Amino acid sequence: MDVGNTVSADVAGATEEGVSLEPVGATGTVARSEAAGTPERTGAPVAAAEPEAGDVPETAVEEGRGRPANPVALLLSWSGEKRSWYVASVLLAVIGVAGSIVPYFAVGQMIAGVLAQTRDFAFYLGWCGIAAAGYLIYIICHNASTTLSHKATFATISKVRRRLADKLTRVPMGYVLDTPSGKLKNIMVEKVDSIETTLAHVVPEMTSNLLVPIAVIVFMFTLDWRMALIALVTLPIGFICYMGMMRDYASWYEKTVQAGEEMSAASVEYVGGIEVIKAFGQSASSYEKFSNAVTRYARSFIDWMHHCQIFQDGGLAIWPATLVTVLPAGCFFVMEGTLDPATFVMVAVLSLGIFPPLYAAMSFIDSLAQIGTVVEQITGILDVPEQRRATSPAATDGTRIELENVRFSYGREEVVHGIDLTIEPNSVTAFVGPSGSGKSTLARLIAGFWDASSGAVRIGGVSVNDMPPSQLMDLVSFVEQDNYLFDDTVMENIRMGKPGASDSEVIEVAKQSGCYEFIESLEHGFETVVGGSGGHLSGGERQRIAIARAMLKSAPIVILDEATAYTDPENEAVIEAAVGKLVAGKTLIVIAHRLSTITDADSIVVVADGRIEAQGTHGELLATCPLYAHMYEAHIDAKDAA
Ligand SMILES: Nc1ncnc2c1ncn2[C@@H]1O[C@H](COP(=O)(O)OP(=O)(O)OP(=O)(O)O)[C@@H](O)[C@H]1O
Numbered sequence: 001m002d003v004g005n006t007v008s009a010d011v012a013g014a015t016e017e018g019v020s021l022e023p024v025g026a027t028g029t030v031a032r033s034e035a036a037g038t039p040e041r042t043g044a045p046v047a048a049a050e051p052e053a054g055d056v057p058e059t060a061v062e063e064g065r066g067r068p069a070n071p072v073a074l075l076l077s078w079s080g081e082k083r084s085w086y087v088a089s090v091l092l093a094v095i096g097v098a099g100s101i102v103p104y105f106a107v108g109q110m111i112a113g114v115l116a117q118t119r120d121f122a123f124y125l126g127w128c129g130i131a132a133a134g135y136l137i138y139i140i141c142h143n144a145s146t147t148l149s150h151k152a153t154f155a156t157i158s159k160v161r162r163r164l165a166d167k168l169t170r171v172p173m174g175y176v177l178d179t180p181s182g183k184l185k186n187i188m189v190e191k192v193d194s195i196e197t198t199l200a201h202v203v204p205e206m207t208s209n210l211l212v213p214i215a216v217i218v219f220m221f222t223l224d225w226r227m228a229l230i231a232l233v234t235l236p237i238g239f240i241c242y243m244g245m246m247r248d249y250a251s252w253y254e255k256t257v258q259a260g261e262e263m264s265a266a267s268v269e270y271v272g273g274i275e276v277i278k279a280f281g282q283s284a285s286s287y288e289k290f291s292n293a294v295t296r297y298a299r300s301f302i303d304w305m306h307h308c309q310i311f312q313d314g315g316l317a318i319w320p321a322t323l324v325t326v327l328p329a330g331c332f333f334v335m336e337g338t339l340d341p342a343t344f345v346m347v348a349v350l351s352l353g354i355f356p357p358l359y360a361a362m363s364f365i366d367s368l369a370q371i372g373t374v375v376e377q378i379t380g381i382l383d384v385p386e387q388r389r390a391t392s393p394a395a396t397d398g399t400r401i402e403l404e405n406v407r408f409s410y411g412r413e414e415v416v417h418g419i420d421l422t423i424e425p426n427s428v429t430a431f432v433g434p435s436g437s438g439k440s441t442l443a444r445l446i447a448g449f450w451d452a453s454s455g456a457v458r459i460g461g462v463s464v465n466d467m468p469p470s471q472l473m474d475l476v477s478f479v480e481q482d483n484y485l486f487d488d489t490v491m492e493n494i495r496m497g498k499p500g501a502s503d504s505e506v507i508e509v510a511k512q513s514g515c516y517e518f519i520e521s522l523e524h525g526f527e528t529v530v531g532g533s534g535g536h537l538s539g540g541e542r543q544r545i546a547i548a549r550a551m552l553k554s555a556p557i558v559i560l561d562e563a564t565a566y567t568d569p570e571n572e573a574v575i576e577a578a579v580g581k582l583v584a585g586k587t588l589i590v591i592a593h594r595l596s597t598i599t600d601a602d603s604i605v606v607v608a609d610g611r612i613e614a615q616g617t618h619g620e621l622l623a624t625c626p627l628y629a630h631m632y633e634a635h636i637d638a639k640d641a642a
Pocket residue numbers: 178410415433434435436437438439440441442
């Protein structure tokens with residue numbers, strides 16, 4: 001048992017935001033809590049994605065829900081048609097094992113020949129040839145077996161990744177947005193990768209490493225049952241040591257994983273807050289929370305290893321010491337005349353072959369524990385309830401938006417309490433209200449990022465659940481304060497709004513959205529790669545590219561999470577002009593933070609504590625809604641003071 005392997009595999013996954021301290025693994029707790037955070041499904045059937053050719057049906061995943069009882073079996077069920085490769089790989093491994101026993105047998109025969117004073121050189125040469133042939137069979141079969149299982153494993157992990165990526169398109173978009181991208185990436189890339197070596201080796205090698213000693217033991221029994229039994233004396237003693245090592249395994253494991261999680265969390269915090277830490281002149285060692293977490297993690301490891309040490313040393317010393325019993329007993333039987341020297345030598349040689357493969361097989365237990373945690377995380381994502389969506393487009397009647405008694409909860413807490421609302425086509429509607437009142441949640445429900453827990457959200461008379469995602473996406477553009485830009489060229493980032501749009505179309509919307517000048521001033525113009533999340537651009541520039549993208553998409557409904565970030569007046573004016581062009585002739589829903597910008601809206605919806613407090617024009621609300629009047633006053637005062 002290699003404590004180090006097991007624990008490092010599991011604690012590393014606690015790392016959030018992609019700051020990975022260890023190469024693989026994660027605790028299932030994280031995955032479970034993520035899944036728990038998603039809203040309840042409302043029970044209607046889910047539009048299943050087209051299965052990939054050769055994929056196993058979804059039921060295979062169903063079987064694996066929760067903590068998989070047998071993660072390897074679950075992974076193999078995901079391997080689809082490649083399962084036959086694994087079967088072939090095991091068969092080759094078994095043939096290889098048979099070949100690997102041959103040299104032992106040949107050596108035994110040759111020693112017997114020496115003892116019998118056989119002077120025929122061809123006899124020894126023949127057995128040498130047989131030993132070499134056995135070894136050759138072993139090498140060829142072993143290589144073919146691992147090659148096949150590696151190929152099957154690469155195909156399997158590619159299927160797992162595609163299954164995960166596919167799943168993300170079917171879960172509520174809010175789930176993806178709310179889950180730290182580092183965490184999802186960590187599971188899809190590093191953790192899935194970490195399965196590869198183990199899965200590729202465990203299937204053929206664990207099988208063969210368990211079969212070798214069994215075959216050797218059976219063969220020894222055919223030679224002399226007494227000697228076979230004597231050769232096995234160290235086995236149970238070794239097992240007792242192993243059991244001692246496994247005593248309290250769960251609590252040691254849990255303790256160490258927890259310490260690892262704490263260290264990972266402290267590391268993430270340390271990296272995230274590095275600016276503040278530097279500003280206050282602290283270093284890694286002086287940042288107490290981090291250094292304590294690191295020390296606790298190391299301590300938990302060392303304590304566990306101390307606990308295991310004596311048992312591990314005992315097991316390692318006793319288990320392979322088969323000759324301690326075989327030699328004296330064999331000598332005794334030979335002197336007694338009940339055992340011929342050749343059999344004695346053969347059993348002695350064979351007994352040396354029992355332990356190494358068994359030990360190798362045991363070492364896979366660590367790797368299996370690691371696979372278990374990774375598979376649990378994968379199923380944690382695959383378990384996330386999917387959105388109910390139709391598969392074929394529905395016929396809509398215009399673009400009127402209707403919310404009927406809409407309720408919504410994040411997890412257990414209801415944050416939208418039975419909202420009724422109608423938004424007319426080509427109107428401008430503003431959602432206003434205190435922070436946390438539910439404005440963004442309402443907007444996201446309309447955009448279909450989340451599904452309402454109950455009630456209905458309809459566009460053009462059709463529930464968003466009865467439209468395929470592509471139809472809903474064609475109807476709604478969601479422009480947020482910080483829209484994601486891909487690590488691609490400006491041209492491609494804008495084109496994402498309408499795949500297939502020509503370069504000139506892209507350039508035209510860039511002009512309309514006020515991006516053209518700054519894009520042209522970039523080093524490679526429209527071919528400039530904007531960097532991960534658009535990091536090479538300013539907030540205002542990213543916002544304008546996002547507006548250009550939405551303009552190109554030209555959806556009839558635009559939801560705008562009004563930016564408060566771009567405060568410099570020049571940028572603000574450009575963006576406001578761009579937004580004006582974006583929404584011309586469209587339905588605009590704006591989540592308004594600066595009330596002075598929405599006084600001309602056709603309808604202002606005041607949201608408070610997940611309910612609609614009031615609705616009307618600016619003038620009406622000033623007169624009838626104290627909350628609105630108060631918010632407006634406060635905004636104007638703050639503006640004047642600025
Ligand atoms: N992903 C989430 N998980 C759990 N709770 C959430 C989540 N997003 C929002 N909430 C909670 O739901 C409530 C409504 O949040 P929402 O973001 O819709 O409010 P808001 O009016 O848009 O706020 P703000 O003006 O500050 O953006 C708040 O209590 C918030 O804490």
